[in-house]
Amino acid sequence: MSEAEVGSKAWQSIPVGDDLGTLDYVLTEQMVADYRRVVDNPQAAYPTVAARHPANLFYRKYASIMRVPNMGHDSEYFNPPVAGKRITISGRIKDKYIRRGNAYIIVEATAVDEDGRMIESSCLVGLAREVGSQAAHEKIAKKWGA
């Protein structure tokens, strides 16, 4: 089967380099406290782990046609976010490829706070699943009986 046949029409329609725009939010003290409690780590430096910046930017634009279950994450951390500061995230489609018959999309997001401090850069390795024709976790169910 050719690569073109493996990737869905939705996957083929999303261009590498596509600008996903920006989003922003204020990381509150409450968010930090809640994250630390949930992960049982009172010193957690990066509550943004739970914010899923790449996925949120991707779904704002493509939720109607594509799901990207998290198969992996590549991240670099520069400065931990400070509670009370506004964080702006920006993203793009960094890459897409076929591997072992599966189509993937790599979504990159960078986060910068209101003082211009670089917080993190992260890439979601998403398994491309077309909405309406491919259940998001069907592959996991087949492989693991989940």
Next chain:
Amino acid sequence: MMAAELKAGDHLQAVVRDVTNDKMVEFEKVVWDRGRNSHSDINVAKADGISRTIASGQNQMAFLHELMERNFGDAWVYGGKISARWIHPVYAGDRLTANGLVTEVGVVDGKPRVTLQVWCENQDGRKTGVGTASAGQPSAKRSWMDARAKAGAARVAS
């Protein structure tokens, strides 16, 4: 205070965490509420093709973060890198252990850099997430906690 330098073959002090349904549900709400999904709602999970909810990959990432924070301090928090892949489902009731093994100590841009294999494994010893991470040699400093304490004190004083 100096932290002990690591060398190839050293194991990090592991982090063990229990995954519960309540925490899986809450993890999907903290910082950025994602609504109901296959990590928090059985009906959504079934619609997505699985018979029960599974913990999100970022939930495992949180444990790997704690592993690196505890063992590296500032050296991880200011300049750490990680590349992880989620290779087996994690369920409510699982006990995950986050591990790290130093594979190389080198120099990058004139500074020492420690490279590790990192992974999470469940109570059966099955790996659920695997990857590599790197940071400078461990630091005893926890500057991000000091900065937050100072910010809190300043607010109280004002």
